[in-house]
Amino acid sequence: MAVHSAPRPYARAGLVGVALSLFAILAVQPTQALDAVDYFRGKTIKIYVGYGPGGGNDITARVFAEFFSKHVPGSPKIVVENMPGGGALKAARFVADSQPDGLRILDLVSGLTMRELFGEDLAGFSSDKVASLGGFEAREDSYQMIFVHREFARSWQEATAKAQKEGRRLKDGSSGVGNSSSLVTEWLSRIGQPVQVVYGYGGTAERYAAFNRRETDLNPMESNDFRVVNSFPNWLQRPSPIIPVLATRDIPPADWVAKNITPFGWEVPAHVFDVLKVTETQKQALVTAYAVRNAADRAVVPKRVPENVLQILRQAFKATGSDPAFIAAMEKRGFKGGYRAPEELDSAFNQLIKARNNKPELYNLVKGMYLAEGSPGAQTTK
Numbered sequence: 001m002a003v004h005s006a007p008r009p010y011a012r013a014g015l016v017g018v019a020l021s022l023f024a025i026l027a028v029q030p031t032q033a034l035d036a037v038d039y040f041r042g043k044t045i046k047i048y049v050g051y052g053p054g055g056g057n058d059i060t061a062r063v064f065a066e067f068f069s070k071h072v073p074g075s076p077k078i079v080v081e082n083m084p085g086g087g088a089l090k091a092a093r094f095v096a097d098s099q100p101d102g103l104r105i106l107d108l109v110s111g112l113t114m115r116e117l118f119g120e121d122l123a124g125f126s127s128d129k130v131a132s133l134g135g136f137e138a139r140e141d142s143y144q145m146i147f148v149h150r151e152f153a154r155s156w157q158e159a160t161a162k163a164q165k166e167g168r169r170l171k172d173g174s175s176g177v178g179n180s181s182s183l184v185t186e187w188l189s190r191i192g193q194p195v196q197v198v199y200g201y202g203g204t205a206e207r208y209a210a211f212n213r214r215e216t217d218l219n220p221m222e223s224n225d226f227r228v229v230n231s232f233p234n235w236l237q238r239p240s241p242i243i244p245v246l247a248t249r250d251i252p253p254a255d256w257v258a259k260n261i262t263p264f265g266w267e268v269p270a271h272v273f274d275v276l277k278v279t280e281t282q283k284q285a286l287v288t289a290y291a292v293r294n295a296a297d298r299a300v301v302p303k304r305v306p307e308n309v310l311q312i313l314r315q316a317f318k319a320t321g322s323d324p325a326f327i328a329a330m331e332k333r334g335f336k337g338g339y340r341a342p343e344e345l346d347s348a349f350n351q352l353i354k355a356r357n358n359k360p361e362l363y364n365l366v367k368g369m370y371l372a373e374g375s376p377g378a379q380t381t382k
Helices: 014-024 036-040 056-071 089-096 110-117 156-165 180-190 204-212 226-231 254-260 280-296 307-321 324-332 342-358 360-371
Strands: 044-049 077-082 104-108 130-137 145-149 170-174 195-199 219-221 242-247 298-302 337-340
Touching (some): 056 077, 056 130, 056 337, 089 104, 089 298, 110 360, 130 307, 170 204, 180 195, 180 280
Antiparallel strands (some): 104 298, 130 298, 130 337
């Protein structure tokens, strides 16, 4: 194992219905003849990102945009538009209701998909209003660590003891409910740890800045995140002013440790399952939450886009995601690029559907992590 609001009624039977509506829009149908070169030549395709500049979604979208044009017939101009708001919901609503001409693409984040699957009414957006192009980031379970400032604590036990003595919770910042960075801290808050997730930051860059100025206490991240190198090089000095106190995966290979942990005077942090007393259900909840998150991000267009235009975009999307030059450019920026077919969503979502029916405690715990429901001390705006 890699990683040791009331529900609204859906016309298609809740969670299963929403999942089926997601997969039904993926069917490939015959297309009418279209002069693709003539259609796209001289036009601009905009990729909308629901977070501010500098975050992971913004960066990967901009890398993708660099290569997408050469794979679209007619080589249209590709630009990235940032439209933060509502944990990426503002951008989702805008694109879903936009003109269905294939010139507006949404980077649909997994958090929104999960919120809908769990029954939240997203008021103006639903998955049946969009059609999937696929994914361009070959996500895998990353070696995420939770950092604190060295002056504050040298271990998780010391950090929690100080917070409890001060009568408060350890704060973690997040850009929106369901964001991947806050899954582990939402999980910690639900298993009895004194943790509070503060939502409302514009993206990863803002979250890191808040941690740097001590506005938050916790910072889940990877040490090899290039945004740290570019914006907070002091974190990578020896000895570093920050220190990892928990890990969400088993110990990585020795060469990775030698490159990403040892140079900064850190020690490999203990796995969260080894530090805290957790039940098997609680362990599986964290594993499932990450598994679904890694499968759910995708790019979409309004569902009313003509089928022939949709198929051209899907082909170009697949070609771009599989382009070795694109994959190399992603790796250079610290991301793993690669094409993911829309159908890959199926298996991860089925895990949740099965859990809902057979393991309600597990299902409800994952649901709470994604919706920030019942989180002790939760704060939805910073």
